[in-house]
Amino acid sequence: MEILDVRNLTFKYPNSDRNALSDVSFKVNAGDFVVLFGETGCGKTTLLRMLKRELSPAGEKSGSVTFCGTELSELDARTSAGEIGFVMQKPETQIVTDKVWHELAFGLESAGVSKSAVNRRISEMASYFGIGNWFLRDVSELSGGQKQLLNLASVMVTQPKLLLLDEPTSQLDPIAASEFIATLAKLNRELSLTIIISEHRLEDLFLVADKAIQLKDGRIAAYDTPRAVASRMANDDPMEAAMPSAVRICKALGDDSEPPLTVKEGRAFIESGYGNATRSLPPVERVSGEEILRFSRVFFRYARELPDVLNDMDLSVRKGEIFCILGDNASGKTTALSVAAGLLKAYSGKVEVFGKKISAYKGGELYKNGVAMLPQDVQTVFLRDTVKDDLSEISDDFSSLPFDVSPYLEKHPYDLSGGEQQLCALAKILLLKPRLLLLDEPTKGIDAAAKRRIIKILRDLKENGVTILLVTHDVEFAAACADRCALFFNGSVAAVEDPETFFSENNFYTTAASRMSRGYYDRAVTVENVVKLCAENGRKPQ
Amino acid sequence: MTDIKRLHPSALMLYFITVILLPMFVLDPVILAFSLAGSVLCLICVKKSGEKSGIWLYIILFFGITLINPLISHHGETELFFINNKPVTLEAIIYGAVSAIMIVGIIIWFRSFSLVMTGEKLLYLTGSVLPKSSLILCTALRYIPLFKQQSAKIRNAQKAMGLYSADNITDKLKGSARVFSILTTWSLENSIDTADSMKARGYGLKHRKPFSLFKYHVSDVVFTVIAAMLAAGAITFAAVGGLSMEFYPNIVLPTASPLIILCYVFYGALALLPALLELKERIKWKYLTSAI
Structure with a gap:
């Protein structure tokens, strides 16, 4: 009925x-x-x-x-x-x-x-x-x-x-x-x-x-x-990007049969349809420069009687890389980022930014062509009635931005969609011309198209020498854009590795593509990786 | 009967009103002594262990009031000494001390009141009289932490861009004004969602029935009846027996007529009611644990 x-x-x-x-x-x-x-x-x-x-x-x-x-x-x-x-x-x-x-x-x-x-x-x-x-x-x-x-x-x-x-x-x-x-x-x-x-x-x-x-x-x-x-x-x-990974792999290979939906079906689809003579893609070349941000033995807690949120945390982020910290909710990832942004002070340990102790930066010095942070709730970046006024708080020269914000300039920031708000907030941050960009959950509440766009922007920024440290829950996103990944657990980071190693060795904290292809292909962690390998190996003779 | 915290809000409200009524209007040493003793015992019963009692504050307050009165009031026959050619009298000191006991006692009652009557209970009581305003108050209470959180988030976001945090006062003021203005916009935006959510769940339908978790037990009835009877008795006997104490020009203590003594007994029982309840509870537990 x-x-x-x-x-x-x-x-x-x-x-x-x-x-x-x-x-x-x-x-x-x-x-x-x-x-x-x-x-x-x-x-x-x-x-x-x-x-x-x-x-x-x-x-x-x-x-x-x-x-x-x-x-x-x-x-x-x-x-x-x-x-x-x-x-x-x-x-x-x-x-x-x-x-x-x-x-x-x-x-x-x-x-x-x-x-x-x-x-x-x-x-x-x-x-x-x-x-x-x-x-x-x-x-x-x-x-x-x-x-x-x-x-x-x-x-x-x-x-x-x-x-x-x-x-x-x-x-x-x-x-x-x-x-x-x-x-x-x-x-x-x-x-x-x-x-x-x-x-x-x-x-x-x-x-x-x-x-x-x-x-x-x-x-x-x-x-x-x-x-x-x-x-x-x-x-x-445009909605193809939002489909389950199994569907995307099947479609990208130009297969017209009924697509697999689950990880299990996806695995069967790959194993029955494609060979695995070539098991892995050539390793990705990654260059990295000098150390830009360094945490050594950092401890932090919100109040004396509360437990440590950062507990003996060591971290080293190098110039020109995209470093992703993954981890559970409320594990302290945002806290770590706030410490790096100078918003919170560690009670013990050393935090160095561009080779200088963070406490040595006075006034707004740290943020002048230095560090900038995009908070999780991007609405908090805006203070004015139009996007244009907001951006002008930093600079009137919008030409340096790596993307176009002109369609949004006359709108009230709160009237934009989640993805647009994020783009404009990022624009405001980028006008500061930061060398180290800190991002807190940049994919929260945005659709697949906006996510693709953000990945592209981050890669472009990296090409221009900006170092990016981001915390995220989104494993697919991290696998697509990270140079190095770390798991945040119990107040410090564990297992700092390149995304291929990181995601192919994690059992649960990993992408659907990796779960589908492990054991059959090695170090294939994104849909693109799997598609490339399948295409290279070719279809199995029926 | 149960522990005082578990009583129905209306029973509690009635108790606290009646227990401070008599000491507020009758400056009588026995009544005030009962009031102070009762309030202290009640506070000990209701405060959580480890919570500060603030005893020093009360002691300072007591001496402060006691000493200030003779400096202001120079009535009374027994002159002790002179300050600036003004007499300091024994009567004025005693009057000060008695009023200090009254005030300190009432303050301690209020402190217990604030510990026992949580926001929820007060809201329930306002809700039974003014249901709509109570709901508004309720949503407002919900909004305060949200507003504070958002304000802190916005400030941090601005700080991380190096905005409005320089050591420049005009810049800071401008920043605060802007943060406040965007917070207002933000609240309005969000309150549209909240209003939608209320509408979607049928707010505005006829015959709304406010719900609360509080139940009116037999023990509440018993407590209310006992407290009301004790209070009514104490007040009646005080009025009929002419309970009053005179301080100026010299001290006249109230005469101990049978009516006055009855008044003391009734008020004493009323003031010590929470402590008695607690005592009963403790004894009960002692037997319970020994039985286990």
Whole structure:
């Protein structure tokens, strides 16, 4: 039975000359898990919001949306609020109250449910989602992943039949994101909850979804099973970069057969289709200059009674390299970066930048053509009403930038998309002409196209002699751009190696491409590596 | 009956109001002694071990008030000595000491009050009177840590670009103004999300029912009835028995009529109620542990 029927939905925002959605029609069966994807600005958020009456934007609308046989606008207010759940992108801002238990109860309070029923439902929900341990806490004490789980649980208390999620994992680290998606899959499986989710990262979602919808410029470009959608996708489609690694390998090799989705299928695809006479690619030549940043025996803690966050940390970053620090959430990676940026002071040990002790730099001296840091939350870089004003705080000469920011100059920084915001923030930092660039999670919350662009920019900067130290969770990103990688663990870095060695020797902290090809090819850690090797070896005779 | 922290917020509120009522209006040494003793014992019961009691502050406050009064007030018959040709009288010193005990006692009651009545409980109480304002307060409480965090993040981001951190005051002020202005924009942006999230979860539907984790137990009823009876008794006996003490021109202690003694007994029981509860609890645990 279909739970949702969208017919010829067209929508235009006021003051806009083009349709945000054009003639969108699709049906969703009860119990389906649907993933909605497309480039930034293709209308994903608009479409999801059109399916939730309370959040539908104002504008010119035609066509119809029917939920369980009733037109959305004719739904009873209580049904509409309770039976269609909506989870948004930012974990922080959709939390309304200050306590976890109160947040869980919020939707039921609104519905006027009796106290004993509220009590039962939130207790049940808290134990199902494993919230029991932090039930009485302040929401400000929770991690991003916990916050998003709380948002999901507080929507689930009203027992919705349809759950809409707008990029819910884009602000989470990959581990928390996988857990979140696993929870969704469990809800779908155990409660036959209908789910429509939009997302940039499709690696996990394509495996659990029943259907995938691709939106392109406000129109539906494809609506089928994930495998079929992947199979029909053109090689030059901008969304190809967001596909699971197995799909990308298959497509890059020009194989028209049904693409593999999982690591297991990907491995079978490579081993059955391609030879391995040549097992590895020639090693990458990497040159590095003198030491630019050096940590020796650095200790740091936030307060005397708290444990060490940096614990006997040694680090050496050389001129002209891209150095990636990978590691768990809250392991202290950001702290290490802040120490290198002079924002935090180590209580013991020596930090040297350009051969000089960091404490010897007075005033803003360290930041004048020296060190610059791009924080994780790039919004914090902006202070002014237009991007132009913001950039002018540093310099009026935008010609030196390695990329073009002119389309964004007159806009308010907060009106840009995640990827655009990041580009402009990076522009502001680069106007400082830093020699050492520190980046904190540069791929957080941006789509695959923006990620590709950032990789290219970092490589260009490296060519121009800029040294880059970045911390990230994103293994695919690190494998694609790093010269050296290190694992941050227990307050210091372990295992500093080139990315080929690093990722081919890690079992879990590694890329899907590496997991697919290890044992068959050596030191192939990116999709490009694997594709190159497959192409070199050629197809096995059938 | 249970430990005082576990009582229902309304029971607690009632208790703290009644227990400070009498000492605030009657300057009587016995009542004040009970109030001070009760407040100190209550504070010991409710404060976590290791938390500072701030005892020195109270002692300084006590002596400060005691000594300041005779310097200001020169009433009273018993002149002890002269400062600047103004008499310092025994009555004024005693009046100072008695008021100091009153003030210190009430301050200590308030301290226990602030430890016991967490934000949640106060919010619950405001919520039962003004549900909408209480929810606004609740979202505001949620926003304060967020706002602080974001402000620190923005400052750090600017510092790491070498902006607004020079030792130049105008530059710093300009920086602070800009940070504040962007923070306002940021809050507005985010509050749109929060408002959406509220709307999406049915805020604004009719018949909203505020929920709380607090339950009204039999023990709360018992506590409330006992506290109310003790307080009502103490106040009535004080009023009927004419409980009052005179300081000027000379000290007249209240006469110990049966009514006044009853008033002392009732108030004493009221003031020591938290300590008695705690004592009962400890004895219970002692037997429990020995049984285990």
